[in-house]
Amino acid sequence: xxxxxxxxxxxxxxxxxxxxxxxxWYAQAIVWLGAAVFAAxxxxxxxxxxxxxxxxxxxxxxSGPQVMKVPVARSPKPDASP
Numbered sequence: 001x002x003x004x005x006x007x008x009x010x011x012x013x014x015x016x017x018x019x020x021x022x023x024x025w026y027a028q029a030i031v032w033l034g035a036a037v038f039a040a041x042x043x044x045x046x047x048x049x050x051x052x053x054x055x056x057x058x059x060x061x062x063s064g065p066q067v068m069k070v071p072v073a074r075s076p077k078p079d080a081s082p
Contacts, residue, residue, distance in 0.1 A: 025031055065072045
């Protein structure tokens with residue numbers, strides 16, 4: 001320990017000694033699981049966008065007053081009698 005820097009000086013590791021790679025980030029299963037879940041969610045979002053673009057909803061018939069292309073009144077309820 002130094003008077004100027006009160007932190008403990010640790011000896012540096014010799015590069016010739018092999019390192020234990022079991023603690024590396026790429027050796028952790030939770031990291032790969034998180035990456036797989038993230039990749040699957042991105043792929044699912046892209047798939048939903050492609051499907052939504054391919055099968056567009058037909059436009060609804062709108063009659064009557066509108067405010068910024070939104071109908072002001074409700075459309076009449078369809079007759080539910082069999």
